Amino acid sequence: MSRIQPAAAVPAHEELRVPVHGGDLAVLRWPAADPGAPVVLALHGITANGLSWARVAHHLAGRVTLLAPDLRGRARSGDLPGPYGIAAHADDMAAVAARLAPGPVVLTGHSMGAFTAALTAVRHPGLPSALLLVDGGVTFPVPAELEPDELIAAVLGPAMARLSMTFEDRAAYCAFWQRHPGFAAAWSPWVDAYIQRDLIGEEPELRSSCALEAVRVDGIDQLGGEVAEAIHRLPLPARLLWAERGLMDEPQGLYDDDRLAAAKLDPERVRTRRVPGTNHYTILVGDAGARLVADQLLAEAGVTAP
Template identity: 75%
Template structure:
């Protein structure tokens, strides 16, 4: 397989925001779309960042803004989403982990700070286990730590209960881009957090032609990946990490409800090794705004820089959210 990446586009945004390069990286079955926000110094550290189950790489754009050229940020559209929406299966978290390693190899990245949000955090943890020489540190953002689920609950039922609204939109069509924007602006998790970064991330999801635009996310990829997160190989990867990690967790949930994915009780039940994973609550955020909101993205960027600075040390460390 030819592992040479090619540059598909370069976006030069408004003054004060970083340039984004779009690359095409050869992987199994085709090419993965990859966004890269290069640092001002070519020798600067690199973060390889992975998105959530129905998201795309532009969900990390606000973080790139707050990195302000101090670190290169690389964020692929995972197989079955965004610009990688037509890549074939088989899907699954292990496949995403190997795609992530292929991106690092193609871009000549021998070591990175490995980061992931939501499902991407599970991918990051499994990537670290399967490719232990790649990460120097890990940053898990509201994901990556599994917790017990009722034994009698069908996995597909659980997936619908947790991310049902996100999955249901995959069968919807929209007459134009304004209609899709309006759909998302009504989402309770975004509230007053709608910005050009959010808009670009949301619009990247659309494919097709008016008046039948639809999400780029492959429904089978979403289903397989969602159920796959429940397997012990995936949910238990956080207990087998070869490098220290910080877990940033949002205090509110996917629909901005008071109960988030994590809280002190759930994290205690997860029995994390404090020498390997250090949880840090990010106040005032929900599952989405911890990454795309201004304060959430600022906190994520601070912790990426801290992780890069702490390479080779024994403790994971964390930068407070305030």
């Protein structure tokens, strides 16, 4: 275990290693002030890493323990081999909970992490005490004429393109993300630390840690099958927070009232809430979005504000 003091304003955390199929998974832990406090297990998006939850950790303020793994094929878990896919991540999460959490956990995920959280709940129904999905977990209709690889590239945009790019130094990588419309208005030490965790290699050929095949398999996996059906088979009620705007800060987000209606969610099992003023990223890494997510997690954990 290592103790890490990240960039200014980012809460200090521990980095642990948990044995899973094929090797060890890296897990970030922000411990609660009370060792008996509830545990939140938080899953990141398709090209992200555990530090995407740092600003949420800030607002949780040690009232719960937050576990945020680097999923298989990303960041410090980038060297874990396949098979990839959402089911593999779900089983990895069961291993993390068994090793690091003494009982049921509040399970949450952002984007692909939300799909993973939903499938984890289905495959391991004794694991979650509550389930919070953040701008993900519900499959929406996609153009039938696009091949799966074309669809993934169209939806993920620059996040996907960067996987085959190299950067001469960390400043160049930072500049790449600062130009991204989804992050431009919410840049902070939290975001900087999160995107820097993704880099591997040596200057002048730094690159993303994300395994391209992991991203491809995981992305296609979300389009149908047991992953798409998980939201309809949940063993417990869930809440979905959805961003008003999209990945490129465009007015059309991943979800809207019509798309959610088309998904035919059971309103008694999945409660939905639009989060105004957020896009797909700032609902998690922006200050207002992270505060709302943290407050919801505390409510799900049964922790009252001081």
